[in-house]
Amino acid sequence: MSHRAAFLDRDGVLNEERAFVCRREDFVLLPGAIEALTRLQAAGYRRIVVTNQSGIARGLYSEQDYQALTDHLRQRLRAAGVTLDAIEYSSPSARCAPAAVSPGLRL
Template sequence: MTRLPRPALFLDRDGVLNEDRGYVYRWEDFCWIPGAREAVAAFNARDWWVFVVTNQSGVGRGYYSEDDVHALHARMTEELAAAGARIDAFYHCPLHPEALQDRYRHPDPPDRKPNPGMLLRAMADWPVDATRSVMVGDKAIDLEAGRRAGVRSLLFPGGDLFAFLTAEVASD
């Protein structure tokens, strides 16, 4: 069965879904941005794909492991489900030009924002209508990744994510 393309909401993680407290990888350090769960649920209800695209250089720098990233995303998934929301897929990039381990070192990782690799992978994995999709980030590199992937990009200034997206993204 072929699924019809639909728009996607691409979300940076730290600074958009949760407070950016610097290399967040433990649940006890995680704090949702106001309106984040409600925003995800609203886009789920509108039949949009919702993807997280997050640089995780802390893995490459040796601060934490990819298992830690997966564990945090699993907890996020549980909390979102309790709020009637879901992330369709998480994409993360542990690579960094100055990574401690060779397996995480790359001079210009294609998935590391501002490169568009994570967004392009999501669009290859899922039937995404890029022309109606949106990337939301809190840094210029997030917006650049969205632009390079051919999707509209929005700079989240902080505050309530649901209110921000309600104002910025017209209902279809």
Template sequence: MTDLKKAVFLDRDGTLNIEKSYLCDPDHLTLFPEVVPALTQLMQLGYRLFIVTNQSGIGRGYYTLEDMHRVNAR
């Protein structure tokens, strides 16, 4: 049997960062103050972290997939 891994899946907007309409500029990303310590603690406890996000602004042509990747990389 394969060893199971502990994992946490978190939504990005409104959970990790202050939700802003069609966030496409990394300079406009603001994490909630408790996010970094909480994520650090989860990693120290052996959890794998997965951030999920549904960005309808890409499909609507408001910004590109590359714009989203730049925000996520920050």
């Protein structure tokens, strides 16, 4: 069985792009983000968020800080009836060598 999937960057696609978003008060969903995710969900697409988190490797925030913000995102979306199939991040010290999202992320 094949599945259709939409891979979405977090910063600048779902939320306002700011330098090193790691706190709830800095996290602002973009207008239309929830509606777009709702449409993808209704159309049967798997919704997978991929995000670069170089701030972890730079020591600007911890993996726990990142996870808390990720949990906040999931809660906000769940309140709107949207679920995500996965959220994966890349950090030079986390899952793969480059700072950019790469094939090293799990699918």
